[in-house]
Amino acid sequence: MKKSIDNRLRHYFIVILSVMAFFLIYVYETVHIIRLGYALQKKNDQLFELSLENDALSLELSKLTSLEQIDKIARSKLGLKFPSKDEVILIDSVSLKSKAY
Numbered sequence: 001m002k003k004s005i006d007n008r009l010r011h012y013f014i015v016i017l018s019v020m021a022f023f024l025i026y027v028y029e030t031v032h033i034i035r036l037g038y039a040l041q042k043k044n045d046q047l048f049e050l051s052l053e054n055d056a057l058s059l060e061l062s063k064l065t066s067l068e069q070i071d072k073i074a075r076s077k078l079g080l081k082f083p084s085k086d087e088v089i090l091i092d093s094v095s096l097k098s099k100a101y
Contacts, residue, residue: 063069074080
């Protein structure tokens with residue numbers, strides 16, 4: 001009779017340990033999934049912020065590379081101006097080619 005009780009206790013002990021192990025694994029996996037979800041959300045937020053920054057930089061690039069903006073900077077900050085007719089020298093490229101040979 002004592003062996004029967006010992007076998008039943010072992011059986012219950014094994015069942016309880018198995019259930020506890022399953023429960024611990026389940027809790028660990030759930031916590032891991034939740035952490036991954038938070039990390040994914042953080043990465044999505046960073047992606048959104050970088051996308052906004054990229055859009056702003058693209059807009060700034062298009063503004064800075066526009067011909068009107070370049071002309072404005074050349075005139076105001078660099079003091080450049082269109083040359084007068086006396087300052088322009090025209091060179092005939094056809095005559096230069098014939099002289100080179």
